[in-house]
Amino acid sequence: MISVIIPFYNEKKNLPVLLDKLTREFKGLKKTFEIVLVDDGSNDGGSLLIKESAEVKMVRHRKRFGKGQALKTGLDASKGDIIVFMDADLQNDPKDLSKMLEKLDQGFDLVNGIRTPRHSENLILGSYSFFAEKLLKTFLESPYSDINCGFKVFRRKVLSGFVFYGNNFRFFPLGVFYAGYKVTELPVTNNPRLHGKSKFGPGKLMVGIFDTMTAYFIYKFAERPLHFFGPIGGALFFAGFAVSLYLTVERLFFQVLLVNRPLLWLGVLLIIIGIQVTMTGIIGELVVYINKKKE
Numbered sequence: 448m449i450s451v452i453i454p455f456y457n458e459k460k461n462l463p464v465l466l467d468k469l470t471r472e473f474k475g476l477k478k479t480f481e482i483v484l485v486d487d488g489s490n491d492g493g494s495l496l497i498k499e500s501a502e503v504k505m506v507r508h509r510k511r512f513g514k515g516q517a518l519k520t521g522l523d524a525s526k527g528d529i530i531v532f533m534d535a536d537l538q539n540d541p542k543d544l545s546k547m548l549e550k551l552d553q554g555f556d557l558v559n560g561i562r563t564p565r566h567s568e569n570l571i572l573g574s575y576s577f578f579a580e581k582l583l584k585t586f587l588e589s590p591y592s593d594i595n596c597g598f599k600v601f602r603r604k605v606l607s608g609f610v611f612y613g614n615n616f617r618f619f620p621l622g623v624f625y626a627g628y629k630v631t632e633l634p635v636t637n638n639p640r641l642h643g644k645s646k647f648g649p650g651k652l653m654v655g656i657f658d659t660m661t662a663y664f665i666y667k668f669a670e671r672p673l674h675f676f677g678p679i680g681g682a683l684f685f686a687g688f689a690v691s692l693y694l695t696v697e698r699l700f701f702q703v704l705l706v707n708r709p710l711l712w713l714g715v716l717l718i719i720i721g722i723q724v725t726m727t728g729i730i731g732e733l734v735v736y737i738n739k740k741k742e
Contacts, residue, residue: 449478449548450527454485454517455535459493460642465537466503472541476548483525484535485517519611527603534597538562540636547600547633556605556628559591559620560598562637579659587621587666591632594620598635614654618662625666670735676728680721687717 451469455462466482473480482503486494488511499505506524508517518532529551533539543560550558576595583589595617605623615622624630668675691714697703705711 448527449473449480449529449531450525451480451482451531451533452485452518452521452525453482453533453535454487454514454521455489455493456487456511457489457491457493458535458642459489459491459496461535461537462493462497465533465535465541466497468541470502472544476545478548481525481527483521485521485524487511487514487517513614515611515613515616518616522606522611530601530603530606532597532599536640537642538638538640539598540638543598543633543635544600547598547635550631550633551600551602554629555631557599557601557620557623557630559594559630559632560596560635561593561632562596562598563634564637565593579655582659583621583662586663589621590624590630591620593632594618596635614658615662615665617655617658618666621662621666672731672735673725673728676724676731680723680725680728682721683717683724684721687714687719687721690714690717 453465462484469482480502484494484497484503484505486505486507488508494505494507497503497505504524506520508520522530529548531544531547533541539560547558547560576593580589580592580594583591583594599620601623605626605628608626609619609622611619620630664675690710694705694708694711694714698705
């Protein structure tokens with residue numbers, strides 16, 4: 448069975464059209480399927496217009512929890528061995544499903560879409576996506592050209608070891624890649640939005656930057672936190688030590704008084720912060736060790 452999981456928030460005009468297109472596409476493919484719609488606290492009454500059936504299931508959140516939680520809710524409610532993530536804004540074209548499923552049949556565990564052509568509804572979203580892709584490729588060796596594309600097809604087994612929380616759903620394909628599964632990407636149609644508004648605004652830009660930093664730390668240093676905190680703490684400590692040594696030499700050999708020398712306080716502060724940052728890494732190593740010991 449193929450489970451299509453579609454989280455949505457206020458997509459009243461788009462849902463009926465999307466469901467009709469999806470149903471016709473699956474009937475043409477002659478595949479057993481289910482469509483799991485997750486209403487993430489919509490207030491436009493769109494979910495009330497959808498009739499549930501053996502093939503269409505509706506799950507509702509009492510309030511808006513975000514796309515990550517909506518995807519997790521949809522996964523918990525789904526039964527298929529093959530999972531499809533789609534957006535509800537009609538930008539993903541169901542006609543691309545056949546070629547994505549064919550790619551999956553070639554031995555891949557996850558097929559990630561590449562939006563073609565790329566329609567950025569605002570400059571902020573386009574800029575964030577561009578720089579995020581560059582950072583992920585440079586520092587995390589990401590194999591993806593468009594990791595933020597919401598159209599993905601994958602086998603359920605790749606979910607093992609990945610926990611959906613907050614906004615980390617953006618880096619789900621990267622987690623699958625780092626887990627050693629066979630991944631690929633495929634160009635998919637990216638239609639311009641006809642109804643409704645994008646849910647990505649200026650307020651989410653900083654959140655996206657923090658999410659990217661979080662992904663960098665998790666996938667590079669989750670099991671060796673001292674390798675991240677150690678160099679930072681060491682650099683701060685030795686900078687403070689160098690400042691303090693310089694002031695000590697001035698005081699002992701050149702009789703320069705240290706009263707009213709702000710540089711002295713800077714040196715002491717850098718030493719203390721350096722020790723604290725390094726200890727954070729050591730504590731992180733202990734947490735990793737204890738968790739691994741329990742496994």
